[in-house]
Amino acid sequence: MWGIMRQRAACKAYHALNLEQGIRAIALRAFSSSAKQMTVRDALNSALDEEMSADPKVFIMGEEVGEYQGAYKISKGLLDKYGPERVVDTPITEAGFAGIGVGAAYYGLRPVIEFMTFNFSMQAIDHIINSAAKSNYMSAGQISVPIVFRGPNGAAAGVGAQHSQCYAAWYGAIPGLKVLAPYSSEDARGLLKAAIRDPDPVVFLENELLYGESFPISDEVLDSSFSLPIGKAKIEREGKDVTITAFSKMVGYALQAADILAKEGINAEVINLRTIRPLDRSTINSSVRKTNRLVTVEEGFPQHGVGAEICATVVEDSFEYLDAPVERIAGADVPMPYAANLERMAVPQVEDIVRAAKRACYRSR
């Protein structure tokens, strides 16, 4: 009943809202044209450069990070600047170099270990979890592990089943790890700097398809001391009808979905999680208490996914505020196919998010 009443109220407010949004859109456009632009790739590269410059204990290790300038050019120029002792090319031996990285971190260095994609991190997952994440606890604080494991995560385009998995849910389950997932260039810079400075092991999940994307960036973000807090989500778009949570590439899709929804009178609030672990339950719950409806969006496999955790946390902490069941949008429950049409069906699309948001608002197609 409340849902229907709210819908009626929404209709009345629709025209006023539209005008307000129009003014806001014009204002934003005017503002963004004067702001600088930076690709996610450059954001990551500059963050690495600045942190390596600031702290001689920081070094990068991984396949092709040095002479090749980085498989995705994230570490471009760093070998020339810092030399082969600090930008270390490895053989294709993830278990070995992840272990070496963790050992170096035990000693007090600050390694940044690159996995060419996180699919290959499975070769090294014992070191990430048993050697890195749990050591501070098992040693009662004697052995801390200030390491960052970074690299592209999730689906790229047409790379098939073994190269497309999202590991956010797996690593996000582990106490002792911090798991970050940047979206924009500001996220990339701020979170990578925070990760490198953090004394705990951090899994830093990038996205290959975002590397080339450009985002506006302020002077504050460009400052070398800039960093973002770990464990705090960002409200990318304020709204009041439905909360959409997303991370990494899906934030862009969620924002596009929000634009489409706005034209249909649904004002969506988009939350960019930024951190998978520790999850910002407080921001998520406050948002749902305001909107009363939730759609979680992720690229990874649905079972035991990030969305499942968010749904559980909202049901536990904000049950009375929910006006509709929580909707989950996730990757299809199949290994990633290669054919373009099947691949498209296996990854969330903007229309999936729109449809789910409408369902949460009890609106038919």
Next chain:
Amino acid sequence: MAQLTRRSANLLKPFSASVSATRHLTTSDTTPITVETSLPFTGHKIEPPSRSVETTPKELLSFFRDMALMRRMEIAADSLYKAKLIRGFCHLYDGQEAVSVGMEAAITKKDCIITAYRDHCIFLGRGGTLLETFAELMGRKDGCSKGKGGSMHFYKKDSGFYGGHGIVGAQVPLGCGLAFAQKYSKDENVTFAMYGDGAANQGQLFEALNMSALWDLPAILVCENNHYGMGTAEWRAAKSPAYYKRGDYAPGLKVDGMDALAVKQACKFAKEHALKNGPIILEMDTYRYHGHSMSDPGSTYRTRDEISGIRQERDPIERIKKLILSHDLATEKELKDYEKEVRKEVDEAIAKAKECALPDSSELFTNVYKKGFGVESFGADRKELRAVLP
């Protein structure tokens, strides 16, 4: 049999000093004694060091004291486990003491050691105390890991001991990482990464060795070959059980791991080598009297004759005892009395450890992160038990 030679026939030997210090069986006598190792070293792609080892009365007596303590500690742990005061896994080192003690004699606390789960004596060798050991084994808050680690997770970072690891083989890349960091920091120290004959077949070991050799890391891989990987004899697990040769391009040395002086010589040699030339493998031919762990009687895959035979012929403590007696550094009675002292010391430590409290409930949530910044964590029922991580 070891050949015994004496460098100096010093009539004013401070035997009197050792008599008066019987209670602690120590001496400050550093008169050099040269001893031949029981067996020559066998080298792989390297010229092995000499069989003649320099030692001193002081060192020989300290070997005896340390090994006697380690032996007693492990036997006491056996009883505690059977009394259900130690839970979970308990992997005992008795028989292998010479490896720890010989290694310590060749290195400093700035050199790093990392090993797997058979770590109680290594911890002691690095300067850990009996109380910290027993308290940790019994899960008390005065344990070296405040009761949160257990038998397999002893650490002593300030003495260069990095654990204490439960996953077979993982400690080898970690050890090479320590060596990487030592080289990066220009510390002129080395890391000894210890592993067993079972772990010697792990792929990650070869991955780490490859990188260590490529980058000339000061890493010494020490295979404690006690001939059984849990219940599997080496010949059933390794196509080539010549572990000192398995490094292929990396040089190796086969050492009698029951001879503390041979171990010392090999470790000294290896340290010099690693600092200049990168990784080297040391295979310590050793033996564990206990089974793999307290859940393993150790007699289903070995004969009792084999075990007692090694005890008779190759026991590391007996070897040092013979050296001490033949050099008149102490009498049989003094050594026996010392062993009684050790027994008492161990019993006292156990009694004290039994008095220690279990960790406070709040410790469930400490040390998850070094920097938790107010993050929430949960107990089994999150509506019942929540905590903010410091």
